[in-house]
Amino acid sequence: MKFFLFLIGIAAAGILGYSFEPQMRYSLTGKELGTEAGSDPKTDTVKADKPKQRNIDPSKFPKERLPEKVTLRGDVEFSNTATELTMKVSAGSKVNLIRVDGSNVVISPGVEGLEGIVPIAATDLLELLAALPEEPATITPTPTQQPEPTPEPKPEPTTEPQPMPEPQPEPKPETAPEPTPKPEVAAGPSDVVAVMKESIQSGEIKEFKFDQVMDWQVGEADETIDGETYQIGLLTYKAETFVGVRTIQAKALIKGGKVVRWLWPKSGMEIK
Numbered sequence: 449m450k451f452f453l454f455l456i457g458i459a460a461a462g463i464l465g466y467s468f469e470p471q472m473r474y475s476l477t478g479k480e481l482g483t484e485a486g487s488d489p490k491t492d493t494v495k496a497d498k499p500k501q502r503n504i505d506p507s508k509f510p511k512e513r514l515p516e517k518v519t520l521r522g523d524v525e526f527s528n529t530a531t532e533l534t535m536k537v538s539a540g541s542k543v544n545l546i547r548v549d550g551s552n553v554v555i556s557p558g559v560e561g562l563e564g565i566v567p568i569a570a571t572d573l574l575e576l577l578a579a580l581p582e583e584p585a586t587i588t589p590t591p592t593q594q595p596e597p598t599p600e601p602k603p604e605p606t607t608e609p610q611p612m613p614e615p616q617p618e619p620k621p622e623t624a625p626e627p628t629p630k631p632e633v634a635a636g637p638s639d640v641v642a643v644m645k646e647s648i649q650s651g652e653i654k655e656f657k658f659d660q661v662m663d664w665q666v667g668e669a670d671e672t673i674d675g676e677t678y679q680i681g682l683l684t685y686k687a688e689t690f691v692g693v694r695t696i697q698a699k700a701l702i703k704g705g706k707v708v709r710w711l712w713p714k715s716g717m718e719i720k
Contacts, residue, residue, distance in 0.1 A: 504577050506548045506568060513580065517542045518555065518571040526562040530712045535562055535690050545573070559690055560655065640666045640681045644700050647707035655698075655710075655719050660685040662695065671701075678703050682713070 506514070520539050527534040537543060537557050546554040546563060553571060556563045568574065641664045648658045667680025681700040686693055698719060701709045710719040 504574055506553070506573055506577060507550060509548070509577060511547070513577075514548065515545060515573070515576045518545050518553070518573050518576065520566075521570050521572070524555070524564055524566060524570075526557055526559075526564045528561045530715045530717050531561050531696060533559070533562060533689055533691075535559060548573075557690075560687065639705065640679055640700075640702060643702050643705060643707060644681045644683060647700065647710075652707065653710050653719060656685045656687065656696075660687065662686055667699075673701065676703065678708065681707075 519542050520537060522539045523536060524543075525534065525536045535557055541557075544556045544558055546556055548554075548568070549565065551568055552565050553568055553573060554563055554565055555571070644664065645658070647653065648656075648661070661683050663684040665682040667682060669680070670677050671680055672678075678701040681702055682697060683700075684695055684697050686695050697713050699711045699713045700707045701711065711717065712719060
């Protein structure tokens with residue numbers, strides 16, 4: 449009876465050892481099954497190859513493939529000295545991507561007149577471009593050259609050639625008189641407002657629209673800038689900023705019945 453109990457104990461110990469051997473091996477040796485030399489390659493852990501890294505140069509990407517927005521990796525402060533506007537955007541915020549300038553990007557928080565330049569590494573632009581599919585190479589087919597047809601021999605004329613007439617001297621072309629330039633007609637004081645309206649309605653300026661203008665004024669006197677004399681037109685328009693609606697002035701330099709430039713009155717900087 450004791451002998452049978454002994455055999456049963458040995459069998460139970462073998463079953464328990466077979467079941468708990470992998471866990472006990474890791475706790476005693478720190479090695480998992482299949483990591484020893486000579487282990488079965490079918491049971492070894494297979495590690496996936498890392499994807500190949502793409503060399504990405506954002507400055508060589510066409511504008512239509514660049515994303516409209518990027519995410520900031522740090523805080524950025526935007527400011528405009530002309531309009532005295534400042535705005536701080538925190539890390540993790542999305543901003544508009546204006547263009548790529550070498551190793552930097554020009555970005556905007558979405559407020560007119562506010563732009564800034566930060567390094568590309570300060571945004572997630574490289575990750576966004578890496579996720580784009582690669583463009584397939586365009587293969588230009590080689591045109592097949594057609595053999596030139598063999599010209600048929602022309603029959604020799606049987607008649608005697610006629611003498612060539614003497615060439616007549618070519619008449620000299622008459623020179624058209626140059627048109628007399630029309631003198632520039634300066635716009636009178638009553639036309640300054642009309643000239644400013646025409647400039648805005650024709651899209652010569654993008655900073656503000658015609659329906660934003662609140663007041664039109666004619667300058668008290670002409671101004672001479674860089675040796676040129678201009679009529680002056682002033683207007684006041686309203687703009688939506690991050691601090692609310694503000695009224696801003698713009699000045700038009702008028703010559704020859706057209707607006708030559710739009711300026712900020714305080715700083716003298718040109719308005720695009």
